[in-house]
Amino acid sequence: MKRYLPYIIAGLLALLPLAGLSSYVMHILILVIMWAVIGMAWNLLSGYCGQVSFGHAAFFGTGAYTAGMLYSKLGISGWWGIPLSVIVVSVFALVIGYICLRLRGPFFALATLSMGVILRITAENMVDFTGGDLGIMIRERSWVEKTWYYYIILAIAVGTFLAVKQVMESKLGYYFVAIREDQDAAESLGINTTLYKTIALVLSAVLTGFAGAFYTNYMGYIDPKVVFALHDISIVTIMVVMVGGVATYWGPGVGAIIMVLLAEVIRSIPTLGTAHQTFFGILLIVIIIFLPNGIVGDFAKLKRMLGMAKT
């Protein structure tokens, strides 16, 4: 049963649009699945391999701009950005990895954080190339209906899930976790830690880039402040996985549901304004104190706390 769970859930999700959901509900579902993809991608590098990135907006934004600039500069469909982003994002990831992966722990986290910010500022200022703060607008939308967008992001999510699972059950997965647990021990056991950290980074970046390229096509508009955002992308990515469960297969999905719904609910309170960030902060503190492994990772503990455990 457990083996088929991913396929059952994918099947159910594929049937959802037939239920005649409203455009708003479809939009929320699309966002949830997109965040699940970003979360799963981040989880690969930071959850399993232990290299905590505070700069995944760099890869999301690169993917988004690959799609956007294919349209704005070459006049071809932004959807080509999804395959092309593999190359572009890999190149960026290799450069960022070359700089950041020689650092460990918090130093790596700070370096990636700065990479996200550097790319944002670069995109803002290279006006001739990226369009600067004006951003990129895709005028011809592919579909008015959300259904096809939903199926495309669902396909990306299923692919990402299976790819992560495949990786984690192979030699790569063992090596990633070994590096997370003790880099010196891993190195002395014959694991080329630099190489495998780079592989984790590139895989994670490419999967994040898919979500970015999808975002451009779906939203029809991007600008540097949105797609290279520190708190709205990089930090939310971390929260999605922390809330859902670090280094678990289902954690990013669960975290994405909670974070997207929470953002919608909080946004609907008109008097709150930008104070909604406070709620995320409080949520993160509560999660770290009571459920350090996230909802999926500490599910047994959560059930106990809610008094639902069968003695």
Next chain:
Amino acid sequence: MPFLEIKNVSRFFGGLAAIKSVSFEINKGEILGLIGPNGAGKTTLFNVVNGFYHPSRGEVSFRTERISGLKPHQICRRGIARTFQVVKPLQRMSVLDNVVASAFLRAKDRAEALGIANDVLDFTGLADDRDVLSKGLPLGKRKRLEIARALATRPELLLLDESFAGLNPAELDASIGIVRKIREQGITIMIIEHHMKVIMAISDRIVVLNYGEKIAEGAPLEIRNNPQVVEAYLGEAQSA
């Protein structure tokens, strides 16, 4: 041709010489004991052989090939594995997964890695603990897990850094038995140990370091009666 040759190796930390121009050789199939007081440079020497440190001067060769300057993972691939004095288990992995992770060095796929890992766990007597998270293991077994993990990389030379420290008598006997069995498989061993009874019993030859310098080298009996070693390390009571 020596199996492992350490030639005029020095290692400086700032102005401090942790190892000063140390030279010795290890022959294939022997157990070489490395002893000396705390801070004599024993672990530093391991780190130089293993590739964590590069020698400031001199060189290390393994089977005709110069290995100083290579990275630890490259040296491990060439057949030198080590354990750590302060054990470094992969904490949130099971005992089996710890060993599988290192078995992948020589295995083509997961099935083969699992096979190697299970063999090694049987060999080191950890088979019953295979599903335990390694952070939950008692010290004695963690020390043995270090050995198991090193063995799973199929080494030809095994560096054991105080694998017997802090063990109770029963665990000690088990570990000595394992080291002997490892040697019977044709694996050469260099071992750092403070437990004199153990080191005298299992070593073929012993090298003594003091303040980073080699002060003696020879069979256990010669070392026990070497006045310099007695003064620097063993003390009068031991020699009596």
